[in-house]
Amino acid sequence: MFPFLRSRDRIRAPGVRALMAGAAFTALGASCDNNAQFIPNRVSFDNIQVLGATPVKKVTTQAGGTLFEPACGGDATHVRVDFNLISTARKPRDDGFVDRDRQIREGLDVVDDKQIIIGSTVNVDDFDLSVNCISSHSGGDQGGNCAGTDPSDTVDASGLVYVDRVNGEPRGTPIGVAILVDQSGSTLGAGDGLVPAGALRPTCIEGKPDAYDAASLQDCASDSEELRLQAAKTLLKDLNADDRSIVFQFNEEVGVKIVCDADAPAATEDQKGKECYTTRREKFYGGIVDDDLYIDQLSDQVLGSRGVGRSNLWQALEMGFTYMKLQGEVARHIVVVTDGTDTCTSESTDFQHCFTNDGAGEAPTAQSPCASAVSFNTLRTQVEAYIAERRANQLPNDLHISFVHFQSPGYPDHDARMQQLACLTGGNYTFINSNRLSAERAEAMTDAMTRLRYSLSGHWGLVTGISEYTADPATSAAASAKGDNYALGGQLTLKKDVVTKTDEIAPFIFDGNLDGRLPVVRPCQVDADCGTGAGAVCGIRCDPESKLCAAPAQGSPCGVGNVCCAGACVAGPVCVDPADPRSCP
Incomplete structure (x- = not known):
């Protein structure tokens, strides 16, 4: 697919501009004019927003400096x-251009007559970071007490950083964005409708039955109001x-399709791929009437195949990654809006080898992988290879994967694989914990x-040492276990008189x-990280x-x-486990 893809026609070298107080910056589009200067923007501070958390490791450079590199492997x-x-x-420029990016960028913005420079006008001491709770999130923990250890956190003296995603380019430098919209059955409740004995709700596991029960649809829908489509339009706007931007939809029924009102009524995917990576937003939601009113066609017309089949998330990401890595912007982003992990590939622990559609009166039956399913390890290998190639050429990674993951009843946990991809590529992972939003x-x-x-052009970070997260469980009783999802609770405070008149608190x-x-x-590395006796072929393992x-x-x-059944390897081809309603009879 996508034979029109071609190699990018430009590659920018890293470290083009140093961000120093009083430095001059070359204006966008003026690279041939050595006298062109970029004037820092004068703005006012509005608020502070917490994005997420990234594991990092402290390294010392050859020059004796300190860096904090993403540490995605444990x-x-x-x-x-x-x-x-x-x-x-921001106010419009003289040429009418409006910069809608409201991030205060280091070296490029002046707030209250202060050019924002780390170590000069803003320092680590200007922030208070309190991480007062670390708790396992396994099982979709919805509790607000954050039961668990009370970590001791210390902000590192070198720990205020600005993460530049456009390689020092000035404000207004064009970026590219691909939005991947989950249209799988679980978004509208098309999941396993079986109510286990003693339970109040269906299991809500995504599958592919012939019919659905109305009550199950209501109970199992992760986004009955299709708020994810409004979120996609928000980003486009x-x-x-x-x-430039492009929108893809994905589910088992349609595969991966470009969402676009192409000029040709019967445009092929290849034609859409050439035409629909564009600055023309009307290609995606039907046209702009004015700044506030949009004709709503993203859900009603263009995204016509929604709420059907299983999720082919890794296939969609592989195709989106292949497409975006060949585009020309200095920074490109893939933004995924999804309610859970891939349910198409049989290599995953989340794959349901058996499915029950109780509402249709069917007995549990075996499921096969989706056509053209892509495993997570295949996708991760491709991402790592691209990053390694860039690094070998002394170039920074320029393609970032981010997730807005909203919870579904059948898959209530944070997703560690999404977090891996966000960490590897310098993206972000956001988890929204309720399907009743x-x-x-x-x-x-x-x-x-x-x-x-x-955050698309860059964001800020404050580095903290949390011993309970980093300590070795083999030597520290207080250490958090490896091989688990965690939630950090606390607050970040920007102190008054830095760029604001009062303390700004972001809990x-x-x-x-x-x-x-x-x-x-906190990833595991080997089976032994999962406890004594771990590693049995059908038991707990890494x-x-x-x-x-x-x-x-x-x-x-x-x-x-043979197949795994109730923790044991038994004769197949199906598993019969009376304790698990999703096993096959």
């Missing part, structure tokens, strides 16, 4: 709390006029997308019905995909003709 020495410093809306917090998904938008806590704690994974301690899925192969 070798973290610190955690970086990522955040935005948001300005008021907030991009700068020169930023339409009634409770309808703005949560668009808020998450807005915060992500302001990341469980607030009402919204879990604002920061997801972070899962090679998620790097979590987990057992293989019921019904997964464990040898020639």
Whole structure:
């Protein structure tokens, strides 16, 4: 697919501009004019927004300096709390250009007559970071008490950083964005409708039955009001006029398709690929009437195949990554809006080898992988190879993967694989903990997308040492276990008189019905990390995909003709486990 793809026609070298007080900056489009100067923007401070948490490790450079590099494989020495410093809306330039990116960027913005420079006008001491809770999130923990250890956190003296995603380019430098929209059955409740004995709700596991029960649809829908589509439109609306974008939808039925009102009524995917990576937003939602009113066609017309089949997330990401890595912007982003992990590939511990559609009166039956399914390890290998190639050429990674992950009843946990990809590529992972947001917090998904938008060219980070997260469980009783998902609770404060008149506090806590704690994974490396006796073929082990301690899925192969069933490898081809309603009879 996509034979029109071609190599990028430009590559920018790293370290083009040093961000120093009093430095002059070359204006966009004026590279041939050595006298052109970039004047820092004068803005006012508006608010601080916490984005997420990234595991990092402290390294010493050859020059004796200190860096904090992402540590995605379990070798973290610190955690970086990522955040935005948001300005008021920017005034149009003389040429009419409006910069909708409200991130205050180091060296490029002046706030209250202060050019914002780390170590000069803003320092680590200007912030208070309190991480007062670390708790396992396994099982979709919805509790607000954040039960667990009370970590001792220390902000590293070198720990205030600005993460530049456009390689020192000036404000307004065009970026590219691909939005991947999950249209799988679980978004509208098309899941396993079986109610286990003693349970109040269906299991809500995504599958492919012939019919659905109305009650199950209502109970199992993760986004019955299709708020994810509004979130996608929010991001499109907030991009700068020169930023190019493209939208993909994915589910088992349609595969991966470009969402675009192409000029030709019967345009092929290849034709859409050439035409629909564009600055023309009307290609995606039908046209702009004015700044505030949009014709709503993203859900009603263009995204016509929604809420159907299983999720082919890794296939969609592979195709989106292949497409975007060949585009020409100095920075490109893939933004995924999804309610859970890939349910198409049988290599995953989340794959349901058996499916029950109780509402249709069917007995459990075996499921096969989706056509053209892509495993997570295949995708991760491709991402790592691209990053390694860039590094070998002394170039920074320029393609970032971010997720807005909203919870579904069948898959209530943080997803460690999404967090891996975000960490590897310098993206962000946001988790929204409720599928009842339409009634409770309808703005949560668009808020998450807005915060992500302001981070596309860069964001800030404060590095903290959390001994409970980094200590070795073999030698420290207080250490958090490896192979688990965690949530960090606390707050970040920007002190008054820096760029604001009062303390600005950004909590990341469980607030009402919204879990604002920061997801972070502590990956396992080997089966022994998962406890004594771990590693049995159908028992708890260090899962090679998620790097979590987990057992293989019921019904997964464990040898020639055998399958895993109730923790044991038994004769197949199906598993019969009376304790698990999803096993096959």
